[in-house]
Amino acid sequence: MPDSHDMLFRTLADPTRRAIFERLCRDGEQTVGALTARAGVSQPAVSKHLGVLKQAGLVRDRHQGRQTHYCAQPGALSPLIDWTSQMAGFWEARFDDLEDLLKRMDQ
Amino acid sequence: MPDSHDMLFRTLADPTRRAIFERLCRDGEQTVGALTARAGVSQPAVSKHLGVLKQAGLVRDRHQGRQTHYCAQPGALSPLIDWTSQMAGFWEARFDDLEDLLKRMDQ
DNA sequence: CTCATCCATAACTCTCTGGTTATTGATCTG
DNA sequence: CAGATCAATAACCAGAGAGTTATGGATGAG
Numbered sequence: 001m002p003d004s005h006d007m008l009f010r011t012l013a014d015p016t017r018r019a020i021f022e023r024l025c026r027d028g029e030q031t032v033g034a035l036t037a038r039a040g041v042s043q044p045a046v047s048k049h050l051g052v053l054k055q056a057g058l059v060r061d062r063h064q065g066r067q068t069h070y071c072a073q074p075g076a077l078s079p080l081i082d083w084t085s086q087m088a089g090f091w092e093a094r095f096d097d098l099e100d101l102l103k104r105m106d107q
Numbered sequence: 108m109p110d111s112h113d114m115l116f117r118t119l120a121d122p123t124r125r126a127i128f129e130r131l132c133r134d135g136e137q138t139v140g141a142l143t144a145r146a147g148v149s150q151p152a153v154s155k156h157l158g159v160l161k162q163a164g165l166v167r168d169r170h171q172g173r174q175t176h177y178c179a180q181p182g183a184l185s186p187l188i189d190w191t192s193q194m195a196g197f198w199e200a201r202f203d204d205l206e207d208l209l210k211r212m213d214q
Numbered sequence: 215c216t217c218a219t220c221c222a223t224a225a226c227t228c229t230c231t232g233g234t235t236a237t238t239g240a241t242c243t244g
Numbered sequence: 245c246a247g248a249t250c251a252a253t254a255a256c257c258a259g260a261g262a263g264t265t266a267t268g269g270a271t272g273a274g
Contacts, residue, residue: 006122013120014262015113025197032221045263047222066220066271074198077191084184084191090132091181121232139251152233154252173241173250217274224267234257242249 004079011056012080016041017049021058024072031067111186118163119187123148124156128165131179138174 012018020035032050036043050070053059057076062069119125127142139157143150157177160166164183169176 005125009116009120009125013116016262018112018116022194022197025194026201028201033219036221041262042264043221044223044265048262051222063221068221072194072198074195077194080187081191084188087129087132087179087184088181091179094133094135123232140249143251148232149234150251151235151253155232158252170251173239175251215274217272219272220270222267222269225265227262227264229260229262231260232258235255237252237254239252240250243247244245 005083007056008058008076008080011052011058014049016045017053020046020049021053021072024059024070025074029062029069029071031069033067035070112190114163115165115183115187118159118165121156123152124160127153127156128160128179131166131177132181136169136176136178138176140174142177 012021016039020039023035023038024030032043032046035050036046039046039049050059050061054061054070058073059070060073062071119128123146127146130142130145131137139150139153142157143153146153146156157166157168161168161177165180166177167180169178
């Protein structure tokens with residue numbers, strides 16, 4: 001069972017994909033065509049990236065006629081935030097341990 | 108010019124590498140041998156991962172005799188935190204815009 | 215109905231990278 | 245000094261994945 005961090009980090013590791021997500025965060029809902037126009041890669045490539053982003057829960061799609069609108073789901077970033085603060089937390093915890101140790105040594 | 112986000116995301120995308128970093132955050136400074144013992148991959152693989160982590164600024168090394176000690180530098184995660192909150196920020200800004208719009212429509 | 219447009223999928227290529235084993239350099243030990 | 249241990253590097257391999265072109269299926273327009 002690959003944890004959610006894994007999918008999240010792997011999904012956001014690609015610059016093109018991250019740019020698409022950023023764009024959706026900045027400017028809101030976009031059609032595939034609009035995203036393709038600025039992505040610098042072909043339309044199938046954009047569709048594939050959107051598929052990966054959707055799989056990771058980072059975007060939602062909405063079909064309207066023959067076009068598909070995608071919008072960002074920034075809430076899906078929370079595991080990433082959790083992980084980051086956990087790492088920082090471990091760091092501080094160990095720092096506190098060191099402080100305790102120094103205090104005890106000081107006595 | 109690949110921004111620092113890029114290197115950071117790419118570095119943390121690999122599960123083995125991320126596990127090594129997590130371990131250094133949790134348990135503090137470790138030798139290559141100690142890390143290899145729990146990494147599930149060969150020593151050269153661990154050394155390569157540590158090289159990548161170091162390149163990204165996520166770890167520091169300290170040579171002592173014939174062994175090398177590595178420790179995490181969680182401060183290097185800050186661009187990642189910045190990026191994440193920026194994405195969330197864009198989201199909220201657009202939400203505020205929507206609120207403004209609705210307010211104006213309400214008048 | 216016919217043609218055009220939009221998006222997704224298929225099939226393929228090519229590069230990148232994470233893994234391996236083998237080796238070397240350096241340091242500790244006897 | 246000789247042998248052993250630790251970590252880094254070299255050389256290589258295989259799989260993943262990001263890109264392409266080609267195609268198909270569905271919807272809108274004339």
